[in-house]
Amino acid sequence: xxxxxxxxxxxxxxxxxxxxxxxxxxxxxxxxxxxxxxxxxxxxxxxxxxxxxxxxxxxxxxxxxxxxxxxxxxxxxxxxxxxxxxxxxxxxxxxxxxxxxxxxxxxxxxxxxxxxxxxxxxxxxxxxxxxxxxxxxxxxxxxxxxxxxxxxxxxxxxxxxxxxxxxxxxxxxxxxxxxxxxxxxxxxxxxxxxxxxxxxxxxxxxxxxxxxxxxxxxxxxxxxxxxxxxxxxxxxxxxxxxxxxxxxxxxxxxxxxxxxxxxxxxxxxxxxxxxxxxxxxxxxxxxxxxxxxxxxxxxxxxxxxxxxxxxxxxxxxxxxxxxxxxxxxxxxxxxxxxxxxxxxxxxxxxxxxxxxxxxxxxxxxxxxxxxxxxxxxxxxxxxxxxxxxxxxxxxxxxxxxxxxxxxxxxxxxxxxxxxxxxxxxxxxxxxxxxxxxxxxxxxxxxxxxxxxxxxxxxxxxxxxxxxxxxxxxxxxxxxxxxxxxxxxxxxxxxxxxxxxxxxxxxxxxxxxxxxxxxxxxxxxxxxxxxxxxxxxxxxxxxxxxxxxxxxxxxxxxxxxxxxxxxxxxxxxxxxxxxxxxxxxxxxxxxxxxxxxxxxxxxxxxxxxxxxxxxxxxxxxxxxxxxxxxxxxxxxxx
Numbered sequence: 001x002x003x004x005x006x007x008x009x010x011x012x013x014x015x016x017x018x019x020x021x022x023x024x025x026x027x028x029x030x031x032x033x034x035x036x037x038x039x040x041x042x043x044x045x046x047x048x049x050x051x052x053x054x055x056x057x058x059x060x061x062x063x064x065x066x067x068x069x070x071x072x073x074x075x076x077x078x079x080x081x082x083x084x085x086x087x088x089x090x091x092x093x094x095x096x097x098x099x100x101x102x103x104x105x106x107x108x109x110x111x112x113x114x115x116x117x118x119x120x121x122x123x124x125x126x127x128x129x130x131x132x133x134x135x136x137x138x139x140x141x142x143x144x145x146x147x148x149x150x151x152x153x154x155x156x157x158x159x160x161x162x163x164x165x166x167x168x169x170x171x172x173x174x175x176x177x178x179x180x181x182x183x184x185x186x187x188x189x190x191x192x193x194x195x196x197x198x199x200x201x202x203x204x205x206x207x208x209x210x211x212x213x214x215x216x217x218x219x220x221x222x223x224x225x226x227x228x229x230x231x232x233x234x235x236x237x238x239x240x241x242x243x244x245x246x247x248x249x250x251x252x253x254x255x256x257x258x259x260x261x262x263x264x265x266x267x268x269x270x271x272x273x274x275x276x277x278x279x280x281x282x283x284x285x286x287x288x289x290x291x292x293x294x295x296x297x298x299x300x301x302x303x304x305x306x307x308x309x310x311x312x313x314x315x316x317x318x319x320x321x322x323x324x325x326x327x328x329x330x331x332x333x334x335x336x337x338x339x340x341x342x343x344x345x346x347x348x349x350x351x352x353x354x355x356x357x358x359x360x361x362x363x364x365x366x367x368x369x370x371x372x373x374x375x376x377x378x379x380x381x382x383x384x385x386x387x388x389x390x391x392x393x394x395x396x397x398x399x400x401x402x403x404x405x406x407x408x409x410x411x412x413x414x415x416x417x418x419x420x421x422x423x424x425x426x427x428x429x430x431x432x433x434x435x436x437x438x439x440x441x442x443x444x445x446x447x448x449x450x451x452x453x454x455x456x457x458x459x460x461x462x463x464x465x466x467x468x469x470x471x472x473x474x475x476x477x478x479x480x481x482x483x484x485x486x487x488x489x490x491x492x493x494x495x496x497x498x499x500x501x502x503x504x505x506x507x508x509x510x511x512x513x514x515x516x517x518x519x520x521x522x523x524x525x526x527x528x529x530x531x532x533x534x535x536x537x538x539x540x541x542x543x544x545x546x547x548x549x550x551x552x553x554x555x556x557x558x559x560x561x562x563x564x565x566x567x568x569x570x571x572x573x574x575x576x577x578x579x580x581x582x583x584x585x586x587x588x589x590x591x592x593x594x595x596x597x598x599x600x601x602x603x604x605x606x607x608x609x610x611x612x613x614x615x616x617x618x619x620x621x622x623x624x625x626x627x628x629x630x631x632x633x634x635x636x637x
Contacts, residue, residue, distance in 0.1 A: 011546065016546060018545065018546060018547060018551065020547060020551040020554070020555060021551075021554070022548070022550045022551050022554050023550075023554050023627040024550055024554075024624070024625070024627060024634075025550065026548045026549055026550040026551075026622055026623075026624055027622055027623040027624065027634050027635070027636050028620060028621065028622045029620075029621055029622075029636050029637040030449060030619055030620060030621060030637075031049070031449050031621070031636065031637045032046065032049035032050075032055070032058070032446070032447065032448045032449055032621065032636055032637070033446070033447050033612045033613075033621045033622060033623035033634065033635070033636030034046045034049070034058060034062065034444070034445070034446050034612070034623065034634065034635050034636060035444070035445045035610035035611060035612055035623045035624060035625040035632070035633070035634035035635075036062055036066070036442070036443060036444035036445070036610060036625070036632065036633065037066070037070065037073070037442040037443050037444070037526060037608055037610065037625075037626070037631060037632045038065075038066060038069050038070050038166075038442065038631055038632070038633070039631070039632075039633035040065055040069045040158070040163060041062040041063075041065040041066045041069060041070075041442075041444060042062065042444075042625075042633045042634065042635050043633075043635060044061050044062050044065045044154040044155075045058040045059060045061055045062030045065075045444065045446055046058070046635045046636060047061075047154070048061045048062075048146070048151070049446075049448060049636075052145075053144070053145060053146050053151075054143075054144065054145055054448050054450060054452050055084075055446040055447060055448040055450075055452035055453060055454050056084075056139055056140060056143040056144040056145075056452060056454060057140065057144040057145055057146040057151055058446045058448070059082075059139075059444055059446045059454045059456060060136045060137075060139060060140045060144060060151050061151045061152070061154050061155070062154075062444050062446070063080070063132075063136050063444060063456065063458055064136065064151070064152055064154070064155035064213075065154050065155045065158060066442045066444065066458055067155060067209070067458075067474070068155050068158045068159045068163060068206060068209070069158060069163050069166070070166070070169075070442045071169065071206075071462065071463045071474075072166075072168060072169050072172040072173075072462050072463050072464065073441055073442045073459070073462055073526065074132075074441060074442050074458040074459050074460060074461060074462060075132075075460065075461030075462055075463065075465075075474045075475060075477070076130065076132060076133050076209070076241075076461060076472075076474045077127070077130045077132075077241075077245075077460070077461035077465075077469070077472075077474050077475055077476040077477050078130065078131075078132050078458065078459055078460025078461030078462070078465075078476075078477035078479075079098055079099045079100060079128065079130070079131045079132050079458075079459060079460045079461075079477055079479055079501065079503065080096075080098035080099075080131065080132040080135055080136070080456055080457065080458040080459065080503065081095065081096070081097070081098060081099060081293055081297055081456070081457055081501060081503040081504065081505060082095070082096035082098065082135070082139065082454060082455065082456035082457075082505060083095050083096070083280055083291060083292070083293070083454070083455050083456075083505045083506065083507050083522075084096065084139075084143075084452070084453060084454035084455070084456075084507070084522075085451075085452070085453050085454075085507065085509075085518075085519045086143060086451075086452055087448075087450040087451035087452050090451055090509075090516070090517070090518040090519060090616075091509070091516055091517040091518065092279075093279075093280040093282070093291035093507045093509065093519070094277050094278070094279065094280060095277065095278050095279070095280050095293050095294070096135050096138070096139055096275065096277060096456070097131075097135065097275060097276045097277065097278060097498075098131040098132050098134065098135025098136070098275050098458075099128070099131050099296065099297075099479070099498050099499070099501050099503070100128045100129030100130055100131035100273050100479075100498070101128060101129055101273070101345075101495075101496050101497055101498050101499075102128055102129075102480055102483070102493060102494060102495050102496060102497055102498075102499060103127075103128070103129060103264050103265045103266065103269040103495065104264075104266070104268070104269055104495045104496065105264030105265075105266070105495070106125075106264050106480060106493055106495055107493070107494075107495060108485050108486075108487060108492065108493050108494075110264065111125065111485055111493065112485060114259070114261050115257075115259065116257060116485065117485060118257075118481070118484075118485065118568055118569065118570060119480045119481045119483055119485065119493060119568065120255040120256035120257045120261075120478075120481065120568060121256040121478060121481050121567060121568030121569070122255060122256040122464065122465050122466055122478060122568075123253060123254065123255030123256060123261060123263070123466050123478075124249040124253070124255075124261075124262070124263025124264075124265060124466050124467075124476055125255060125261050125263055125264065125480070126255070126256075126465070126466070126476075126477075126478035126479070126480045126481045126568075127249075127263060127265050127466065127476035127477055127478065127479075127480060128460075128477060128479040128480050128498075128499055129265065129269050129270055129272075129273045130241065130270065130273075130461065130476065130477060131273060131275060132458055132460070132461070133237055134234055134237070134238070134273060134274060134275040135275035137230050137233060137234050137237070137275075138234075138274075138275045138276075139275075139454075140230060141226075141227050141230040141231065143452070147226055147229070148216075148217055148220060148226075148229060148230050148233055149217045152213050152216075152217060155213060156210050156213050156214060159205060159206040159207070159209045159210035159213070159473075160205060160206075160207055160210035161205065162203035162204060162205045163203065163204065164200075164201045164202070164203060165198050165199075165200060165201065165202050165203075165204045166200065166631065167200035167201075168629070168631070169198075169200075169463075170197055170198055170199060170200045170202075172463065172464060173191050173192070173197050173198065173463070174197045175464075176464045177192060177197055179254065179464075180192060181195075183253060183254035183467075184253065184254065184466075184467040184468070185467075186248075186467050186468040186469070186470055187463065187467050187468045187475070189468070190206075190208075190463075190468040190473065191463055191468075206473045206474075207473070208470075208471060208472060208473030209472065209473035209474060210473075211473075212240065212241075212471075212472060212473065215236065215240065216233045216236050216237050216240075217233060219232045219233050219235070219236030220232040220233045220236075238270050238271050238273075239267075239271070240471075240472075241270055241472060242266070242267030242268070242269075242270035242271050243267050244469050244470065244471045244472050245265055245266075245267070245270060245469055245472075245476065246265065246266045246267040246270075248467075248469045248470060249262060249263030249264075249265055249476070250262055250263070253466075253467050256568055263466075263476070265476065278294065280292060280293070280507070281293065281294050281295075281299065281300055281303065281353065281357075282303070283303035283304075283306060283307055283357050285306040285307070285309075285310055285539070285543070286310070286543055286544060287510070287511070288508050288509065288510050288520075288543055289508070289509040289510070289517060290302070290303060290306060290506065290507075290508055290509075290539070291506070291507040291508075291509065292504060292506060293501075293503075293504060294346055294351075294353070295342070295343040295344060295345075295346055295351040295353050295500075296343075296344065296345045296346060296347075296498045296500055296501065297500065297501050297502070297503060297504050298339055298343070298500065298501070298502050298504050298529070298531070298532055298566075299504040299506075299532065300339075300343065300353055300356070300357060301332075301335040301336055301338070301339045301343075301532055302335070302504065302506070302532035302535060302536055303357055304334075304335040304338060304339075304356060304357060304362070304365075305328075305331045305332050305334075305335040305532070305536055306536070306539070307357060307358075307359070307361075307362035308331040308334060308335065308362050308365050308366050308369075309327070309328070309331050309540075310362065311362070311363065311366050312327060312366075314544050314545075317540045317544050317545075318540075318545060319537050319540065319541065319555070319556075319558065319583075320555070320556070320583070320584075320587065321587060321590075322586070322587045322588075322589075322590025322591055322593075322594070323590075325558055325577075325579075325583070325587060325590075325591060326371075326373065326590075326591060326594050326596070327369060328536065328537070328540070328558075329373070329558070329559075329560045329562075329577055329591075329596065330368075330369040330373065330374060331365075331369065332533055332536065332559070332560050333374055333377075333378070333560055333562050333563060334365045334368060334369075334378060334380075336529070336560070336563040337377050337378050337379040337380075337563060338356055338379050338380055339500075339563075340377070340379070340390075340391055340491075340563060340564060341379040341387060341388045341389070341390060341391075341489075341490070342356060342379065342382070342388065342490060343490060343491065343500055344489075344490030344491050344492075344497075344500060345497045345498040345499075345500070347497070347498070348494060348496075348497045348498075349490050351490065352382045352385060355382055355383070356380075356382070361380065364380065365380060371594060372594055372595050373562075373575050373577075373591075373594050373595035373596040373597075374562070374575070375562065375574040375575040375595070375597075376574070377390055377562075377563055377564070377572075388488055388489060388490055389486070389488050389489070391484060391486075391489065391564045391570070441457060441458070441459035441502075441503065441526035441527065441528070441531075442457070442458055442459070442526055443455075443456070443457050443458075443505070443524045443525055443526055443608070443609075443610055444456055444458075444610070445505075445522045445523060445524065445610055445611060445612040445623070446522075446612060447522060447612040447613070447614050447621050447623075449619070449621070451518075451519075451614065451616075451619075453507065453519045453522045453612065453614060454522065455505035455506060455507060455522035455523060455524050455612075456505055456524070457503040457504065457505045457524050457525075457526070457531070458503075459477075459502075459503055459526070460477030460478060460479055461474055461475055461476060461477040462475075463475065465477060465478045466478070479499045479501060480493065480499050481566075481567055481568045482499040482500045482501060482502070482566050482567075483499045483500070500566070502528045502529055502531060502566050503531070504524070504531045504532050504535070505522070505523070505524035506521075506522070506523050506524055506535055506539075507519050507521070507522050508520055508521035508522075508523075508539070508543070510616075512616050512617070518614075518616040519614060519616075520613060520614060520615070520616065521542070521549075521611055521612075521613050521614075522611065522612050522613075523535060523538060523549075523609060523610065523611035523612075524609070524610065524611075525607060525608050525609040525610070525626075526608045527607070527608065528565070528566060528567060529559075529561075529563075529565055529566050529567075530559045530606070530607075533559040533560065534557055534559065534606065534607040534608075534609055535609065537552070537555070537557060537558070537607075538552045538553065538609055538611070541555060548624070549611045549613060549622060549623075549624035550624035552609075552624075553607070553609045553610070553611070553624050553625070553626055553627075554627065556579070556580040556581075556582040556583040556584075557579075557580050557606035557607040558577060558578065558579040558580065558583060558606065559577070559578055559606065560576060560577055560578075561573040561576035561577070561578060561599075562574055562575050562576045562577075573597055573599075574597070575595060575596055575597040576596075576597050576599065577591055577596040577597065577598050577599070578598075578599045578601050578606065579591070579598060579599070579600060579601065579606075580600075580601055580602065580603060580604065580605055580606050581600050581601070581602060581603050582603050582604075588600070604627070604628045605628065606628075607626060607628065608626045608628060608629070608632060609625075609626050610623075610624065610625040610626060610632055610634065611623070611624050611625075612634075612636075621636060623635070623636050
């Protein structure tokens with residue numbers, strides 16, 4: 001590190017940072033901190049802080065920039081989940097719900113009539129109602145201070161005037177260029193200028209999206225005040241997007257199953273959605289309060305894993321040992337098994353979450369962890385409740401890239417995504433060239449000098465998820481692939497029900513000397529089913545092991561694939577464990593001796609965490625970001 005690290009108040013007793021190397025310094029200061037998955041978004045958000053904006057102004061500005069600079073990882077047609085606290089109510093974490101529901105026409109009967117047994121991973125049939133943009137605007141209206149035009153100026157500028165395209169964007173476009181040319185001509189027109197894949201570093205623009213944002217801002221120009229202006233902008237967004245989407249998805253187009261289908265999303269579906277807030281779901285671990293989404297997200301799975309691990313001694317929670325790695329993997333399997341049979345939208349289902357996160361239940365689950373890796377899906381029983389059926393388990397997969405791995409060069413089966421679903425490499429004339437494309441996610445964290453703190457994970461609507469909608473400059477998301485075409489499942493496809501999302505940002509709070517509770521860490525990661533698994537490693541290393549945030553992010557990562565994936569084609573690897581090679585030959589051999597089916601992903605392949613921190617006692621702020629992929633960045637002072 002470039003300077004001595006000052007341990008914050010949330011550090012374990014007797015804190016001494018271990019001698020773990022870091023790729024970057026742990027940033028510390030008192031003014032404001034930002035960390036995200038793209039340096040341009042981080043710089044834009046920090047610029048807002050520098051000009052007097054608060055954390056909510058900054059995170060919304062950064063989020064709209066992410067739509068532009070990481071189009072292979074998220075888009076305006078997708079969704080987002082945020083979790084935040086305000087300086088006025090630091091002990092009251094709230095969840096921002098930017099997850100739209102299934103459209104009115106999205107019935108199991110309709111999809112089965114289309115010859116489907118799973119919701120496709122790409123195409124308009126996979127689209128939930130877009131929720132991301134409305135959520136960001138609601139957050140800005142209620143907790144920001146800036147006018148909408150000033151907040152969106154960064155994204156509009158990069159969309160209209162251009163930004164240097166990432167190598168990973170170019171690689172993703174290259175992988176699906178045949179699909180675009182043969183089946184999705186509107187996407188070819190948007191992403192293949194002059195018919196060619198843009199080279200890395202080329203300045204690319206999105207004038208349609210810039211025009212749309214300008215029109216949305218203009219819709220609020222006659223408003224009396226700032227809040228009314230934002231509400232008028234929200235209405236304009238729904239009207240323009242709804243009309244364009246309904247007209248476009250009526251035309252059948254290629255989906256991931258290899259068939260051509262029309263979408264069911266309508267203007268009425270889009271007009272009927274409004275983002276909302278709800279209280280966070282919390283659990284305690286080692287004296288900290290960890291705040292997550294409800295059971296419509298996978299967030300409670302992290303809480304469940306923490307409750308299971310609470311009963312082990314600290315030595316059993318060290319991911320750098322084969323005992324610790326094994327214990328963590330087994331706890332994650334148990335938590336994910338419950339996620340897949342019990343979690344659903346609490347607005348539609350009676351999810352027994354209080355029991356699933358109870359001390360009594362965690363103690364029962366803890367006894368299932370032995371010295372041998374489980375190769376089964378083992379959901380638990382809830383008193384008085386029949387256990388829902390275990391999902392259909394598939395083991396075949398369409399790419400040889402380790403699930404959740406960072407890609408290498410775009411050849412030989414390497415994946416284009418980083419962590420969440422990936423894009424298999426298929427030649428344009430291959431039988432697999434069916435639209436089986438998948439994307440990834442991005443993330444942003446902000447803390448300001450007043451104590452506002454927010455963590456958010458935008459996703460969906462990546463450029464390869466469905467054809468670009470004319471007049472909008474973006475496509476729809478694919479979150480309905482989280483659902484099952486099985487009426488008995490709590491994650492069954494039902495019109496109006498939120499699909500269970502993998503988006504899962506985190507806040508950590510700790511008791512203060514004055515008897516209150518205040519936030520100390522905001523963190524998150526892209527990565528689909530791996531998001532909470534990688535965040536768990538961070539929490540164990542920082543809260544138990546004494547790592548600094550940057551040390552925890554840089555440390556070797558691992559995760560289990562021994563449960564059905566949330567994304568099409570919903571596969572799993574019984575006993576599967578994906579590890580970074582830096583975990584070490586001895587530890588990896590120890591996992592194999594315990595029965596784990598280990599896949600080595602490479603030295604720097606797993607995890608894209610970022611985090612910001614705050615010491616309530618001193619006001620000292622911090623930030624750290626992922627070095628993998630040379631893309632994420634932290635900034636602040």
